[in-house]
Amino acid sequence: MKRFFAIGIILSAVFFTACEKKETLSFVNQNMVNNTCTNCPKVTIDLPQAQPENEITSKINQDINKFVINILNYSEEKTTDSLDAAIEIFRSDYKKLKERFPEDIIPWEATINGTISFQNTLFTSIKIESYIFTGGAHGYGSITFLNYDTKTGKALTAEDLFTDKGAFVDYAEKLFREEEKIKPDANINSTGFMFENDNFHLPNSIGFDEKGIVLIYNPYEISAYADGLTKIEIPLEKATQFMKPEWLSEAH
Numbered sequence: 001m002k003r004f005f006a007i008g009i010i011l012s013a014v015f016f017t018a019c020e021k022k023e024t025l026s027f028v029n030q031n032m033v034n035n036t037c038t039n040c041p042k043v044t045i046d047l048p049q050a051q052p053e054n055e056i057t058s059k060i061n062q063d064i065n066k067f068v069i070n071i072l073n074y075s076e077e078k079t080t081d082s083l084d085a086a087i088e089i090f091r092s093d094y095k096k097l098k099e100r101f102p103e104d105i106i107p108w109e110a111t112i113n114g115t116i117s118f119q120n121t122l123f124t125s126i127k128i129e130s131y132i133f134t135g136g137a138h139g140y141g142s143i144t145f146l147n148y149d150t151k152t153g154k155a156l157t158a159e160d161l162f163t164d165k166g167a168f169v170d171y172a173e174k175l176f177r178e179e180e181k182i183k184p185d186a187n188i189n190s191t192g193f194m195f196e197n198d199n200f201h202l203p204n205s206i207g208f209d210e211k212g213i214v215l216i217y218n219p220y221e222i223s224a225y226a227d228g229l230t231k232i233e234i235p236l237e238k239a240t241q242f243m244k245p246e247w248l249s250e251a252h
Helices: 002-015 055-072 083-100 165-180 236-242
Strands: 026-031 042-051 109-119 123-133 140-149 205-209 212-217 230-235
Touching (some): 042 055, 042 083, 109 205, 123 205, 140 212, 230 236
Parallel strands (some): 042 109
Antiparallel strands (some): 212 230
8 A cells, every 4th residue: 555655656646747948838927907997897908928039839829818818708798819819899888888787787707817736747727716797696616627638639528538527427416416415325415416317427618837736616507606615625645646647747
């Protein structure tokens, strides 16, 4: 048992250690919005941008921008590939509603901040925290992780990262039940959760930090808004057993 534990620690160290001389890209946060518009909704966007400029970093930056554009997309009828244009559409939609209902429309808000939660020479995990208010009883806040292969710029899915997604799901469900005090033989929704078809599933947001794997269910995903987000953290000594070999060693 001690031997296997030691191997796990070694793999974890390899997995979560970056070799500076091999790094091919870096990230610099850029505040992309200046709130100088009169009678406009408050928009604050601060995102990591991959550098230096090349095909790989361009692919990553375009994907990050696309994600943010989708967050800002209040009007599904208007589409754009430009983040600047998406911001202007967001502002324009607010102004039009405000003109029609000057006494009823409360100022909108969009706050989106991204940080690097984990990075080595193999892949990068970016944590994006967002809050959008476009009227109603409350706004919507969420946390999403975007994962990228730093060698190719490809956005990584659970299938790309894990050796056996099914085994990982089973392990995550075990942790979830333990933390939420749901008995192994009980319905996963017995304590008030809202998993579709009463079956446990991974969240839309899967990321990494220096401690291991982070799973986040955002509001409405499996529970009511008032319950907030639900988080599962898998320690790094346990995380590596589920990772594909290509993410556990440095490429030569």
